[in-house]
Amino acid sequence: xxxxxxxxxxxxxxxxxxxxxxxxxxxxxxxxxxxxxxxxxxxxxxxxxxxxxxxxxxxxxxxxxxxxxxxxxxxxxxxxxxxxxxxxxxxxxxxxxxxxxxxxxxxxxxxxxxxxxxxxxxxxxxxxxxxxxxxxxxxxxxxxxxxxxxxxxxxxxxxxxxxxxxxxxxxxxxxxxxxxxxxxxxxxxxxxxxxxxxxxxxxxxxxxxxxxxxxxxxxxxxxxxxxxxxxxxxxxxxxxxxxxxxxxxxxxxxxxxxxxxxxxxxxxxxxxxxxxxxxxxxxxxxxxxxxxxxxxxxxxxxxxxxxxxxxxxxxxxxxxxxxxxxxxxxxxxxxxxxxxxxxxxxxxxxxxxxxxxxxxxxxxxxxxxxxxxxxxxxxxxxxxxxxxxxxxxxxxxxxxxxxxxxxxxxxxxxxxxxxxxxxxxxxxxxxxxxxxxxxxxxxxxxxxxxxxxxxxxxxxxxxxxxxxxxxxxxxxxxxxxxxxxxxxxxxxxxxxxxxxxxxxxxxxxxxxxxxxxxxxxxxxxxxxxxxxxxxxxxxxxxxxxxxxxxxxxxxxxxxxxxxxxxxxxxxxxxxxxxxxxxxxxxxxxxxxxxxxxxxxxxxxxxxxxxxxxxxxxxxxxxxxxxxxxxxxxxxxxxxxxxxxxxxxxxxxxxxxxxxxxxxxxxxxxxxxxxxxxxxxxx
Amino acid sequence: xxxxxxxxxxxxxxxxxxxxxxxxxxxxxxxxxxxxxxxxxxxxxxxxxxxxxxxxxxxxxxxxxxxxxxxxxxxxxxxxxxxxxxxxxxxxxxxxxxxxxxxxxxxxxxxxxxxxxxxxxxxxxxxxxxxxxxxxxxxxxxxxxxxxxxxxxxxxxxxxxxxxxxxxxxxxxxxxxxxxxxxxxxxxxxxxxxxxxxxxxxxxxxxxxxxxxxxxxxxxxxxxxxxxxxxxxxxxxxxxxxxxxxxxxxxxxxxxxxxxxxxxxxxxxxxxxxxxxxxxxxxxxxxxxxxxxxxxxxxxxxxxx
Numbered sequence: 001x002x003x004x005x006x007x008x009x010x011x012x013x014x015x016x017x018x019x020x021x022x023x024x025x026x027x028x029x030x031x032x033x034x035x036x037x038x039x040x041x042x043x044x045x046x047x048x049x050x051x052x053x054x055x056x057x058x059x060x061x062x063x064x065x066x067x068x069x070x071x072x073x074x075x076x077x078x079x080x081x082x083x084x085x086x087x088x089x090x091x092x093x094x095x096x097x098x099x100x101x102x103x104x105x106x107x108x109x110x111x112x113x114x115x116x117x118x119x120x121x122x123x124x125x126x127x128x129x130x131x132x133x134x135x136x137x138x139x140x141x142x143x144x145x146x147x148x149x150x151x152x153x154x155x156x157x158x159x160x161x162x163x164x165x166x167x168x169x170x171x172x173x174x175x176x177x178x179x180x181x182x183x184x185x186x187x188x189x190x191x192x193x194x195x196x197x198x199x200x201x202x203x204x205x206x207x208x209x210x211x212x213x214x215x216x217x218x219x220x221x222x223x224x225x226x227x228x229x230x231x232x233x234x235x236x237x238x239x240x241x242x243x244x245x246x247x248x249x250x251x252x253x254x255x256x257x258x259x260x261x262x263x264x265x266x267x268x269x270x271x272x273x274x275x276x277x278x279x280x281x282x283x284x285x286x287x288x289x290x291x292x293x294x295x296x297x298x299x300x301x302x303x304x305x306x307x308x309x310x311x312x313x314x315x316x317x318x319x320x321x322x323x324x325x326x327x328x329x330x331x332x333x334x335x336x337x338x339x340x341x342x343x344x345x346x347x348x349x350x351x352x353x354x355x356x357x358x359x360x361x362x363x364x365x366x367x368x369x370x371x372x373x374x375x376x377x378x379x380x381x382x383x384x385x386x387x388x389x390x391x392x393x394x395x396x397x398x399x400x401x402x403x404x405x406x407x408x409x410x411x412x413x414x415x416x417x418x419x420x421x422x423x424x425x426x427x428x429x430x431x432x433x434x435x436x437x438x439x440x441x442x443x444x445x446x447x448x449x450x451x452x453x454x455x456x457x458x459x460x461x462x463x464x465x466x467x468x469x470x471x472x473x474x475x476x477x478x479x480x481x482x483x484x485x486x487x488x489x490x491x492x493x494x495x496x497x498x499x500x501x502x503x504x505x506x507x508x509x510x511x512x513x514x515x516x517x518x519x520x521x522x523x524x525x526x527x528x529x530x531x532x533x534x535x536x537x538x539x540x541x542x543x544x545x546x547x548x549x550x551x552x553x554x555x556x557x558x559x560x561x562x563x564x565x566x567x568x569x570x571x572x573x574x575x576x577x578x579x580x581x582x583x584x585x586x587x588x589x590x591x592x593x594x595x596x597x598x599x600x601x602x603x604x605x606x607x608x609x610x611x612x613x614x615x616x617x618x619x620x621x622x623x624x625x626x627x628x629x630x631x632x633x634x635x636x637x638x639x640x641x642x643x644x645x646x647x648x649x650x651x652x653x654x655x656x657x658x659x660x661x662x663x664x665x666x667x668x669x670x671x672x673x674x675x676x677x678x679x680x681x682x
Numbered sequence: 683x684x685x686x687x688x689x690x691x692x693x694x695x696x697x698x699x700x701x702x703x704x705x706x707x708x709x710x711x712x713x714x715x716x717x718x719x720x721x722x723x724x725x726x727x728x729x730x731x732x733x734x735x736x737x738x739x740x741x742x743x744x745x746x747x748x749x750x751x752x753x754x755x756x757x758x759x760x761x762x763x764x765x766x767x768x769x770x771x772x773x774x775x776x777x778x779x780x781x782x783x784x785x786x787x788x789x790x791x792x793x794x795x796x797x798x799x800x801x802x803x804x805x806x807x808x809x810x811x812x813x814x815x816x817x818x819x820x821x822x823x824x825x826x827x828x829x830x831x832x833x834x835x836x837x838x839x840x841x842x843x844x845x846x847x848x849x850x851x852x853x854x855x856x857x858x859x860x861x862x863x864x865x866x867x868x869x870x871x872x873x874x875x876x877x878x879x880x881x882x883x884x885x886x887x888x889x890x891x892x893x894x895x896x897x898x899x900x901x902x903x904x905x906x907x908x909x910x911x912x913x914x915x916x917x918x919x920x921x922x923x924x925x926x927x928x929x930x931x932x933x934x935x936x937x938x939x940x941x942x943x944x945x946x947x948x949x950x951x952x953x954x955x956x957x958x959x960x961x962x963x964x965x966x967x968x969x970x971x972x973x974x975x976x977x978x979x980x981x982x983x984x985x986x987x
Contacts (some may be wrong), residue, residue: 025810049737091733110945111882118814143889150811150812150818151812151814151816152813152817153813153817161934177710181815236786236804236807237784237786237787237790240784241784242896266844278794295763311827337863391805464694476790502811503809503811504811504813504814505809505810505811505814506807506808506809507809508786508804508806508807509805510803510804510805510806510809512736512805513734513805513806515942516768517945520941520942520943521942522853523941524937524938524941524942527937527941528933528937528938531933531934531937532930532933532934535930535933539926546794571942571946572874572877572945572946572949574942574946575938575942575946575949575950578934578937578938578942579881579931579934579938579953581930581934582930582931582932582933582934583885583927585926585927585930586888586923586927586930589923589926589927590923591733592893593920593922593923597919608688609887611984615899618895619891619895619896620890622840622891622892622895623888623889623891623895624888624890625836626833626836626883626884626887626888626891627881627884627887627888628831629829629836629884629885630829630833630880630883630884631834631881633829633832633880634825634877634880634881636825637821637822637824637825637828637868638825638873638877639818640873641874642873642874642876642877644875645877645949646877649881
């Protein structure tokens with residue numbers, strides 16, 4: 001307060017200039033010049049691309065506008081004119097626009113549209129995979145662990161230990177080397193878990209970087225979560241697929257056709273036995289004695305079966321309408337399948353039924369331990385009346401080789417004569433030298449057999465090995481379109497995630513909602529500003545104008561702080577700025593009222609201002625601290641857009657104090673000391 | 683110059699029992715509504731999937747519901763959301779136990795097929811796993827408790843403890859009344875609304891502190907007056923400021939409520955109610971509670987002697 005007037009004026013001017021410099025890119029980015037807008041409109045007219053799409057895409061590196069125009073159905077003259085415009089817009093203008101964009105206040109996902117995902121790394125699966133000697137007790141412990149993890153965010157390893165202690169066993173029963181202490185196993189598991197999360201983070205970053213979104217962010221969130229932001233993502237479904245998949249590539253041998261047939265027949269018999277049992281039970285429903293006897297024999301087989309008895313035999317009859325009931329009764333399982341020589345084909349409508357049977361507890365128990373059922377990745381139309389068919393494969397559980405030995409993967413359009421490759425999108429893989437040697441050995445030893453290419457437990461193809469394959473090259477087929485092939489190549493290059501991830505939170509904001517929010521935010525800002533300004537001038541006259549000036553400065557400095565520190569502005573953040581407009585005049589009101597009171601007591605203008613200020617400042621600080629407490633708590637505990645609100649509110653309060661205590665005081669000092677005002681309009 | 687609030691002399695303290703009775707009635711009515719209807723949690727706390735669609739041509743909820751019946755969605759709710767000055771949106775709300783990634787694309791495909799020639803745009807998708815919902819709720823409660831404790835500590839430090847009691851009474855008053863309004867108008871309680879509650883706590887206590895400040899100052903200056911008289915004087919002296927600040931904040935919040943769109947509407951509604959109750963509680967609740975507290979502890983003190 002004792003500093004001279006010129007010094008304070010200088011300080012404020014410097015701050016304003018600094019703020020203006022930092023805010024310039026934001027304003028410039030917000031409003032294109034007339035010439036640029038003109039060009040954009042012309043380009044839009046020529047190319048038929050909507051103006052707002054153009055406006056959003058003109059600055060994006062990953063959008064090939066020229067390519068789009070080349071591929072479009074315009075005539076050559078129009079193409080040339082359009083390309084000239086694109087070149088202008090992507091020339092010096094583009095560079096300055098990019099610069100402005102980089103230095104403008106960042107817009108949150110809720111303002112620019114985009115996708116926010118929270119993924120959780122499945123540590124339970126990791127722990128499960130690391131274990132050996134898995135028995136029923138182990139499965140029980142794991143099931144409980146999974147249940148607990150599902151409902152709350154707990155430490156997986158600690159809970160696992162707690163469960164083991166409760167069961168009275170040590171970690172070494174299932175984990176670690178023989179003779180390893182629990183302490184050391186715990187350490188290893190924790191390290192494996194940390195490593196899994198860090199690797200997942202790295203792999204996801206690789207995938208997202210290659211996906212082609214401008215400025216994605218990926219960050220660790222807590223102990224085992226990863227948050228991903230994809231601004232302006234165009235195809236959320238594709239992004240979700242690319243990020244969420246494990247991308248575990250395996251090569252597995254199919255079981256011999258003879259053995260497959262044997263196993264299928266065995267399953268058929270199991271199901272038939274079970275159905276017979278159920279029918280008998282239904283028929284003798286009122287004969288209590290019989291049921292009791294049957295139920296006794298039944299207990300071992302049924303116990304905790306996932307498949308309920310009635311589901312097993314009511315639905316096939318209902319779903320498989322065209323099959324005569326005799327066949328269904330004779331072969332309840334086999335009648336759901338088609339073909340059989342080379343592939344087991346399953347019509348789309350039977351798929352869930354078949355799935356339920358092969359995953360039922362009885363079938364799983366009777367299945368040899370070294371084999372498993374896997375589905376094809378997508379149904380196919382075999383020109384067979386249009387009904388899409390799935391292929392069910394029986395493969396050896398243990399993979400011959402995994403994607404860990406992959407060196408590179410590229411998507412391309414297949415050539416040659418192979419019907420499932422020629423002219424279709426494929427992914428070509430090449431292996432590392434060691435991987436190539438393993439592949440040569442595996443293929444050499446299994447000539448004539450079929451080798452399935454399995455990706456995330458779905459079989460893309462299962463070609464017959466015609467001879468030893470040297471050089472370590474393989475091809476994945478069965479993609480719907482080029483995008484899928486491209487995404488697959490990306491995930492294969494980036495590598496498989498060490499453990500599956502689950503999406504536990506997703507928020508996607510469409511571009512139009514983002515634009516609407518910005519427009520509504522601007523309108524609200526303007527209206528709030530007008531309402532407060534007019535009210536203050538009406539009520540306090542000249543001093544009201546002064547409070548308005550302080551408020552404008554307030555909002556200006558608040559925005560400048562956002563720009564200087566590259567903070568992100570969200571819709572609740574805009575609400576925070578608008579609220580600041582309402583709160584900003586408060587400090588000045590307190591000062592006016594005090595000065596008014598002092599004047600009423602008969603003091604001179606000079607004395608009234610001095611005492612009025614001194615008293616008001618105490619109150620202003622006391623009053624603002626409480627709002628700041630609320631703001632800071634929100635800043636610490638809030639998530640996502642709420643943080644944006646807390647930020648503008650807190651910064652707003654700080655700037656507010658500055659504007660009232662320093663700037664308003666300065667204006668009064670100038671009025672009294674330099675202009676010798678004798679009467680105050682308060 | 684309008685000076686309608688220049689020098690008032692209203693006996694607020696005398697009206698305290700009328701005010702407390704009125705507030706209690708409103709709070710009880712609000713709480714009863716809240717208990718009967720149950721809190722209307724938004725997806726943030728409830729978990730599940732919300733999909734907002736905007737169709738080019740109007741569609742009925744029935745059409746969308748019919749189209750979606752092809753998918754096995756479990757408990758799904760389809761409703762039309764009307765907002766002032768905007769085209770209607772269709773909200774599809776699915777209760778699901780986990781965030782199923784492929785559900786939204788499947789919905790889109792089915793809707794495109796079943797309702798042809800009426801393109802729609804996916805405006806907003808929110809999927810929150812049950813675990814996250816739980817955590818967000820705990821976090822929100824925790825942050826509110828921390829904020830209240832910190833404010834209590836600050837007031838106790840700057841003033842006397844009995845003032846903190848008055849401030850906290852005002853906070854609970856405002857929050858409970860606003861909650862009642864939420865229940866009554868069936869607004870959803872979301873993360874943003876919790877943020878609004880914390881802000882209105884800050885705002886309401888801000889007003890109250892200005893009055894307390896004046897009481898403290900007058901207590902030193904006017905030693906002959908009774909506490910009740912000083913309170914009345916202080917409230918009257920600060921009345922003009924209290925009203926002006928509330929009016930400006932009310933104006934901007936009203937603008938937010940009407941013009942800023944659905945994203946912040948819940949927030950604006952909470953603030954709208956909060957500003958009014960905050961001002962009211964500053965004048966009619968906070969100081970009288972301090973007065974009652976002071977008088978009762980004084981009587982108890984005398985009895986002990």
